[in-house]
Structure formats: structure tokens, C-alpha cells
Amino acid sequence: MSLTSRSLLATMISLALYGPAMASETPALSEDVNDESAAVNGAPDHLEMVRGTCLAPQDQPADPNNEPITVSADTAEAQPNRKVTYAGDVVLQQGHRTVAADTATLHQPENVVTAEGNVYFHDGSIEVYADRIQSNLDTEDSEMNNAVYNMTCEAGRGEAERVTKNGISYYRLKNGTYTTCPPGDKSWQFTASSIEREADSPFADLYNARFEVADVPVFYLPYLRVPVGDQRLTGFLYPSLSYGSRDGFQLETPFYWNIAPNYDMTITPKYMTNRGLQLNTEFRYLTEAGTGHLRGEYLGDDQESPDGDPRWGYNWTHNGMYNQHWLFEVDYSKVSDVNYFADIDSNIGEREDNNLLQTGEVSYRDRYWDSTLRVRNFQALTPGVSSNYKLLPQLAFNYYRPDMPYGFDFHLNSHFSRFENDADDKPSADRIHLEPTLTLPYATPWWSLTSEAKLMYTYYNQDFNANVDELASLEETATRTVPSARIHSGLYFERDAWLWGEDYTQSLEPQVQYLYVKDVEQQDIYASYDTTLLQTDYYGLFRDRRYSSVDRIAAANQFTVGATTRFFDSEFIERFNLSFGQIFYLNSSGRNLDEAGESSPNYSASAFESDFNYDDWLFFHGSLQYDASEDVMQFANAAVEYRQDDVFSQLNYRYVSKDYIKQSLPDNDQIDNYTEEGISQLGFSTGFPVYGSLSLRGDYYHDLTENQMLEGQITLNYRSACWMISLGYNEYMKSRSNVNTQSAEYEQNFSISFSLIGLAGATPASLSNADGGNAIAYGRPFYLNN
Numbered sequence: 001m002s003l004t005s006r007s008l009l010a011t012m013i014s015l016a017l018y019g020p021a022m023a024s025e026t027p028a029l030s031e032d033v034n035d036e037s038a039a040v041n042g043a044p045d046h047l048e049m050v051r052g053t054c055l056a057p058q059d060q061p062a063d064p065n066n067e068p069i070t071v072s073a074d075t076a077e078a079q080p081n082r083k084v085t086y087a088g089d090v091v092l093q094q095g096h097r098t099v100a101a102d103t104a105t106l107h108q109p110e111n112v113v114t115a116e117g118n119v120y121f122h123d124g125s126i127e128v129y130a131d132r133i134q135s136n137l138d139t140e141d142s143e144m145n146n147a148v149y150n151m152t153c154e155a156g157r158g159e160a161e162r163v164t165k166n167g168i169s170y171y172r173l174k175n176g177t178y179t180t181c182p183p184g185d186k187s188w189q190f191t192a193s194s195i196e197r198e199a200d201s202p203f204a205d206l207y208n209a210r211f212e213v214a215d216v217p218v219f220y221l222p223y224l225r226v227p228v229g230d231q232r233l234t235g236f237l238y239p240s241l242s243y244g245s246r247d248g249f250q251l252e253t254p255f256y257w258n259i260a261p262n263y264d265m266t267i268t269p270k271y272m273t274n275r276g277l278q279l280n281t282e283f284r285y286l287t288e289a290g291t292g293h294l295r296g297e298y299l300g301d302d303q304e305s306p307d308g309d310p311r312w313g314y315n316w317t318h319n320g321m322y323n324q325h326w327l328f329e330v331d332y333s334k335v336s337d338v339n340y341f342a343d344i345d346s347n348i349g350e351r352e353d354n355n356l357l358q359t360g361e362v363s364y365r366d367r368y369w370d371s372t373l374r375v376r377n378f379q380a381l382t383p384g385v386s387s388n389y390k391l392l393p394q395l396a397f398n399y400y401r402p403d404m405p406y407g408f409d410f411h412l413n414s415h416f417s418r419f420e421n422d423a424d425d426k427p428s429a430d431r432i433h434l435e436p437t438l439t440l441p442y443a444t445p446w447w448s449l450t451s452e453a454k455l456m457y458t459y460y461n462q463d464f465n466a467n468v469d470e471l472a473s474l475e476e477t478a479t480r481t482v483p484s485a486r487i488h489s490g491l492y493f494e495r496d497a498w499l500w501g502e503d504y505t506q507s508l509e510p511q512v513q514y515l516y517v518k519d520v521e522q523q524d525i526y527a528s529y530d531t532t533l534l535q536t537d538y539y540g541l542f543r544d545r546r547y548s549s550v551d552r553i554a555a556a557n558q559f560t561v562g563a564t565t566r567f568f569d570s571e572f573i574e575r576f577n578l579s580f581g582q583i584f585y586l587n588s589s590g591r592n593l594d595e596a597g598e599s600s601p602n603y604s605a606s607a608f609e610s611d612f613n614y615d616d617w618l619f620f621h622g623s624l625q626y627d628a629s630e631d632v633m634q635f636a637n638a639a640v641e642y643r644q645d646d647v648f649s650q651l652n653y654r655y656v657s658k659d660y661i662k663q664s665l666p667d668n669d670q671i672d673n674y675t676e677e678g679i680s681q682l683g684f685s686t687g688f689p690v691y692g693s694l695s696l697r698g699d700y701y702h703d704l705t706e707n708q709m710l711e712g713q714i715t716l717n718y719r720s721a722c723w724m725i726s727l728g729y730n731e732y733m734k735s736r737s738n739v740n741t742q743s744a745e746y747e748q749n750f751s752i753s754f755s756l757i758g759l760a761g762a763t764p765a766s767l768s769n770a771d772g773g774n775a776i777a778y779g780r781p782f783y784l785n786n
Contacts, residue, residue, distance in 0.1 A: 047091065047120065050098050054153035055124025067095035073104075083107050090115075098122045101133075112136050125153045141166055155180035155722065155757065158189070172196050180757055181722035188213050188723060188756060192224075203233060232258040237266070242751035246734075247345070248273035262286040275344075276303050290320015290328055297346060304343065312336045313348040327363040334358070338381050342734070354381045355388050369399045389529050390420045409439040419529045427464030427471060427526050433457070433550050445492070452486040458550055460525055475524035482553050484517040486544050503570055510563040513542050519555035527552050535635075537623060538562065538607040541581040557586045562607075579609040601629040617644045634660045646695070649686040655679060680704040693719050708744055709733070719757070726753045 061067055074088025085105045092099040102117025114134045121128040128149045135142040144163040151157065161175040172194060179189035193208040209224040210217045225233065237254040244250065254268040268280040278299040285292060296314040305311065313335035320328040333349025333356050340346065350357045361374040376391035396415040404410055413435040420428045437454040460478040464471045490511035497506040531551035534540060541562060546554040562581025568574055583604035605627040612620040624636035639652040658678035682704055687697040695717045701710040711732040718725050727750075734745040 047098070047100055050122045051127065052150075052152055053124070055096050061095040069094045081108055096124045110136070122152075126151055157183065179722060185721060186215055187720065232256070232264060234258045238755060240751070240753055242749060244345075244747065244749040246343075246747050247275055274304055275299065276301050289322065290318055292316065292318030292330070295348060297344075297348060299344065310336065311340060311344065313340055313346055315349040325364055325366060327365065330360045332358045332360065334379055338383055341381060351381070353388065355379065356381060368401055369397070371398075372396045387421065387423050387426055391530070392418050392420055394418070407440060407442070409441065410437070412436045417530075424465060425468045425470065427462045427474060429463065429526065429529060430461040431529065432459040447489070447491055449489045450487070452544070454484050456482040456484065456550065456553060462526060464526070471526070473523045474526055478524045480520055480522060480525065480553070482518050482520050484515070484544065484556075486513065486515050488513040488542065497567065499567070504575070505568040505572070507566045507568070508563065509565070511542070513560040515544055515556045515558055515560065517544075517553065517556040520553070522552065525551060536605070536607065536625065538579045538581045538609040541583055541604070541607055559584045559586070574613070576612050577610065580606065582606045603629070605634055618642055632657060632659070647688040650684070652683045654681050675705060677705045681710065695719070722757050724755050724757060727751075
């Protein structure tokens with residue numbers, strides 16, 4: 001088991017380091033004995049002030065050995081060429097170090113310093129109690145007897161029968177212990193009959209090392225090497241045990257390999273009773289070219305697989321910078337088969353739209369321009385040919401020039417892209433896009449006006465099968481030039497308001513935008529190389545485009561009006577806001593989606609947003625989009641949360657109509673297989689202490705449309721001062737390919753985790769969820785602008 005800087009060794013070696021340092025300062029005390037160094041009042045009061053206190057490293061002197069030394073004692077007696085003795089409440093101070101003892105004596109000519117009787121030492125981060133400290137100032141051999149220590153800036157305490165220092169480089173501790181449990185708590189501790197360390201070594205050697213629970217030895221190692229300080233060391237990490245209905249009992253025993261200061265690897269054998277033995281590895285590196293990791297998973301004989309072939313997956317990520325201008329990013333993943341993630345719990349790679357992403361890019365950035373070369377491939381995770389487009393490659397160039405004459409800003413966005421697709425009914429294409437934009441911003445504290453003009457030019461060279469009916473209108477070579485203009489203006493008003501018996505400041509922020517985009521024929525261009533419809537919430541009403549990319553540029557001749565009101569309390573904390581907006585179309589161009597006819601209304605759906613914060617313990621967030629012409633709700637979401645100290649409860653809801661889903665998804669011919677009436681889901685999350693150190697966390701998500709559970713989990717945590725245990729159960733929907741003909745399949749997981757607080761980086765967060773890797777994590781759903 002690898003220990004960290006909080007290990008037994010790190011703490012016990014600190015005793016050896018500090019003990020001799022205390023004694024080595026005593027010559028400065030004894031060379032000049034006078035009345036000012038003795039009988040100083042208030043010494044015991046100083047000890048009471050420093051006991052148990054923590055002094056941060058940045059507050060400590062850079063070189064404490066050069067700090068002045070002061071001594072207080074009841075009496076001081078000097079015998080020339082023999083000894084100098086301080087007696088009675090002896091307190092020595094040097095910088096942030098404090099030493100107290102009943103007596104302190106310098107023996108001459110042996111040049112040996114001895115402090116005896118109730119010896120106490122404190123240096124800001126550790127305090128030590130001992131019977132006796134002795135140090136030879138010539139050889140620097142030192143010894144401390146019956147030492148008891150306590151870490152003051154972090155959890156950790158222990159004792160040693162003897163601490164010895166041989167010369168300036170070798171330390172030995174006899175019968176030492178270490179635990180993070182408070183005094184009187186013997187839940188666990190490490191013990192060793194001997195601990196040895198070279199002064200400059202980052203490691204130390206433990207002999208006859210034992211781990212004890214309630215004074216009962218649990219495991220024994222005749223020899224163990226552990227790190228001192230924050231150095232990493234090869235060794236076993238905490239194992240984990242869990243149970244799932246899919247994989248059975250699962251045991252993971254990670255092994256950490258410290259290859260070099262900038263390389264390491266974690267090797268984790270994972271045994272699953274239903275599947276067999278899986279080997280997982282993660283290699284991390286840090287070089288001048290950047291940082292990254294390689295993850296791999298290998299299951300040689302999947303007992304649940306009908307063909308018995310090996311199953312594997314790997315991922316490589318890299319992020320780097322060179323010469324402050326060049327940036328590199330890679331995220332490449334691959335798995336053995338399309339059902340890998342459905343069958344095996346895995347964290348390999350990034351998944352999007354049931355595809356495993358394979359991306360890479362290199363960028364160069366300068367003051368006024370940047371350029372990026374990007375590739376995007378993928379591995380389909382469904383049987384058959386995927387309709388997703390590969391980007392092989394894309395070269396983007398952007399030029400920025402702010403603060404031009406007369407206050408104008410100029411920028412040019414451009415790119416060349418190559419799109420490829422394996423499906424026979426999808427075209428491939430080369431696309432060149434240029435988008436110069438001229439902006440004139442103007443702003444005062446109460447009014448702003450931004451004018452913008454742009455020209456969008458796009459060239460396509462398309463390769464497609466002309467026999468496919470859906471592609472019959474396309475042209476092999478197509479160009480499109482679309483000018484647009486936008487004027488956006490906003491006002492800011494403010495007044496004093498009186499609500500609920502308190503003073504508030506209310507703001508009113510109306511805004512209006514005129515947008516014109518020329519209506520240009522685009523039927524000869526395929527619409528979905530990398531383009532999807534953007535969600536039109538309140539803030540989306542003021543965008544200058546309806547689609548995410550340039551394959552479709554929606555025409556517009558419209559005004560957007562909206563307003564936001566906010567309430568701030570006396571401390572200028574925003575407590576409430578409400579926003580409303582709508583688009584009004586001046587003609588049929590861009591009025592709605594392509595399938596809309598002339599009978600469509602001359603206004604868009606109304607969008608609302610609202611947040612509420614009551615006294616920092618009750619919160620609400622809600623948004624909706626309502627189409628008055630059809631008298632339908634297009635989408636909505638809401639969350640209400642109670643949060644006080646360690647207690648929180650959150651109820652959330654989201655709704656998306658089926659028609660809105662069809663408008664948003666380009667390939668929606670299978671939508672009836674997934675939902676009958678759209679999305680209507682209710683969720684609940686809560687966490688609270690049950691009793692004492694016992695706490696509970698639970699989540700539940702339900703599909704109201706299909707009347708079935710999506711996911712539920714419950715976790716019970718117990719945390720003492722120095723150890724913690726977590727029991728968890730999780731159940732989630734595994735798959736359901738057709739809501740009309742197939743019932744949902746569920747996966748159940750049970751897990752148990754145990755951790756020693758203060759060792760191996762264990763934190764409460766590491767035990768917060770027992771979800772099998774699938775739970776929907778809790779997150780604060782909204783933030784007001786404080």
C-alpha cells in the first residue's frame with residue numbers, strides 16, 4: 001500500500017529532523033548567561049498559546065537558524081568549562097520554534113546538550129512530547145526517548161520509543177506508530193519495529209511493518225519502502241469491491257508504478273465473476289511537448305460473450321503547448337466491438353450521439369490571428385453504417401483587428417473542410433467558407449448600441465449518388481453568398497423598491513434587435529454536413545443565426561424584443577430575475593423552419609427565464625418556450641432546491657415536445673421508436689445526515705411519458721475522524737430500442753468502499769457515490785449573477 005506525506009514515516013522522520021535541530025541551538029544560549037535570559041515572566045502563557053496551533057509555511061521564517069534565540073527559566077547556573085544549566089519552566093524560542101523542558105544543560109568539554117523532564121517542541125506544523133533529548137554538537141549524533149507527536153496542520157499523531165540520528169545523514173526510529181485517529185481512538189494505526197532513512201533520500205525503509213485495527217494486526221510485511229514528503233512510490237493502492245447484476249462480484253486491486261518523476265502507470269486487475277479477469281492500465285506522462293495519458297482495457301476471455309473473442313478498448317489524450325504559440329490536442333479512442341460499452345463498465349474515451357470520438361488538432365495563435373488544423377473521425381457504436389460525418393481535415397483561419405479607425409472592429413472567420421461519410425445515401429464534400437464581419441460597438445452606463453455587417457460566402461464541391469431521391473436537388477459545384485446586418489440596442493434602468501418589508505434595488509433591462517439575412521436559394525447544398533438546429537431559449541432569441549454551422553443559413557427580416565428585470569438586496573446580491581423575449585417577423589423569409597408555409601404566424605414562440613434565491617437556502621430556476629399560435633408548450637424545465645448546511649433536496653423537471661424534437665434532429669425517421677409523446681421527466685436528489693456521522697444520499701429519475709424509472713441510486717456513508725465506509729445501490733435503464741415493442745432492461749449494482757482518512761489521498765468525495773459509473777451526478781442547476 002503506497003502512503004503519502006501523511007504516512008507514518010514522514011511524520012516520524014520529522015521528529016528526528018527537528019529533535020537534533022533543537023539541541024544544536026543551545027550553544028548560543030549558554031555562551032553568554034546573564035540576568036536578561038532568566039526569570040522571564042509569562043513563559044507558561046506562551047506555551048498555552050502555541051499548543052495545537054498551525055502556522056502556515058508562508059508565515060514561517062525562510063531560515064529559522066538565523067533567527068534570534070530567547071530563553072526564559074526560573075534559574076540559570078554556569079560552571080566554567082563544565083556545564084551551563086537552565087532549570088524550572090525552561091522555554092527556548094527561535095523564530096517559529098518553541099522548546100520547553102524542566103532542565104536544559106550544555107556539558108563541556110564533551111559538547112553535549114541534554115533537555116530533560118516534560119520536554120515539549122513546537123514548530124508550527126508538529127508538536128512533540130518526550131522524556132529526554134540529547135545531542136552531540138560535534139558529531140551531530142542525537143537521541144530522543146519516548147517521543148509522542150501530533151501534527152497541528154493536518155490529521156496525524158503517533159509515538160516512538162527512541163529516535164536516533166547518526167551523524168548528519170542517517171536516521172532510525174524504534175517501535176514507531178502513526179494514525180490519523182484522534183487521541184483515545186484506536187480504530188487503526190501503522191507500527192514498525194524499525195524505520196531507517198538517509199537524509200537526502202525521498203524514501204525510507206520500514207522493518208516488521210504492521211497495520212492494526214483496534215490493536216489487532218490485520219496484515220504484516222517484513223519490509224516496506226514508503227515515500228517521505230510528497231514523492232510518489234511504487235505500491236498497491238486501495239482495493240474496491242462491488243456487485244452488479246451484469247458482471248457479478250467485482251474486485252479491483254490497483255497497483256501504482258512510479259516509473260520516473262514525469263512518468264507513471266496504474267495497473268488494475270479487475271476480476272468479475274460473470275465475465276472473468278480484465279486488465280486495466282493507465283499511463284501518464286509529462287514532457288516538454290505536453291501532458292497526456294494512455295488508457296487501456298483488455299478482457300481476454302469474456303465468459304458472457306457468445307464467440308469468446310478478446311474484448312478491448314484504449315484511449316490516448318494529449319494537451320500541449322510549444323513556444324507560447326503552438327497548441328496540440330489529441331483525443332483518440334477505439335474499442336473492439338459496437339456492444340463494448342453496453343456490456344462492460346468503461347470510462348474509455350468521449351462518446352457523442354452513440355459514436356466514439358477520434359479527434360486531433362494543432363493550432364497556432366498570434367496577437368491578431370490564429371489558425372487550426374483539425375481532424376475528426378469516430379467509431380460507430382451501433383450495428384450498420386453510421387450517418388455521422390468525418391472531418392478529414394479542416395483548416396480554419398481567423399483574423400481579428402479591434403480598435404480600427406472610427407471605433408470599428410473587424411474579424412474574418414474562414415475555413416476549408418473535407419467531409420466524408422460511409423453511407424451510400426449521404427454525399428461527401430469539400431467546403432470553403434469566408435465570413436468577414438465589421439462591427440461598431442458603442443456603450444454608456446445606461447445605453448448600448450452595436451451595429452454589425454457581415455458577408456458569408458461558401459463554396460461546395462459535392463460528391464453524391466444522383467440516383468438517391470433525397471439527393472436529386474444537389475449540385476456537384478455550388479456557391480452561396482449571403483449578406484447580413486444586425487443592430488442590437490439595450491437600456492439599463494434602476495430604481496429603489498420595497499418588498500417583503502426590505503429595501504431592494506430593481507433593474508429593468510429592455511433590449512431590441514433588428515436582424516436581416518438575405519433569403520438565398522440553398523436547395524442545391526446538402527444541409528447536414530456539420531449543421532444542426534440551435535435551441536431557441538431566451539438568450540438564443542438574440543443570436544444572428546438559427547443553425548450551428550453554415551450548411552444552412554436561415555433567412556431573416558425580423559425584430560427581437562425582450563426585457564429582464566432583476567432585484568438586488570441591500571448587499572447587492574441578486575435575489576430574483578425574470579426575462580421575456582419574442583421574435584416578430586416582417587415577412588415570410590425565415591419565419592419558421594423550411595416546412596412552414598405562408599400561413600405561419602408573424603411571431604415566434606415566447607421564451608421565459610427566471611431565477612429566485614430566497615435567503616441563500618431556497619432556490620428556483622425555470623425556463624419555457626410557448627408557441628401561442630399553436631397553443632403548445634415546446635419545451636420547459638424547472639428546478640427547486642433546498643440547501644442548508646449538509647442538507648439538500650432538489651426536485652427537477654424537463655419537458656420537450658415531440659414536434660420540437662423532430663424539428664431539431666436531422667435524422668428523425670425513427671423518433672417514434674424512442675418516444676410516443678416527447679420527453680417528460682421528473683427527477684429528485686437529496687442528501688442529509690441521518691445520525692451522528694451517518695449520512696444518506698439518494699437520486700431518482702422517472703420518465704412520465706413512458707411511466708418508467710430511468711435511474712435510481714441510494715448511498716449510505718459513515719465517516720469517523722479517521723476512517724469511512726460507504727454502501728451503495730444503483731439501478732439504471734440499460735437499453736430500450738423500441739418503446740412500442742420492447743420492455744426496458746435494467747442494470748443493478750451494489751458496492752462497498754472503505755478508506756482511511758489522511759492516507760492515499762482519500763477524501764469524502766471518493767465515497768460520495770456508489771453508482772457503477774452510470775448515475776446522473778448532482779449539480780447545482782443555476783447560478784444567479786452575484
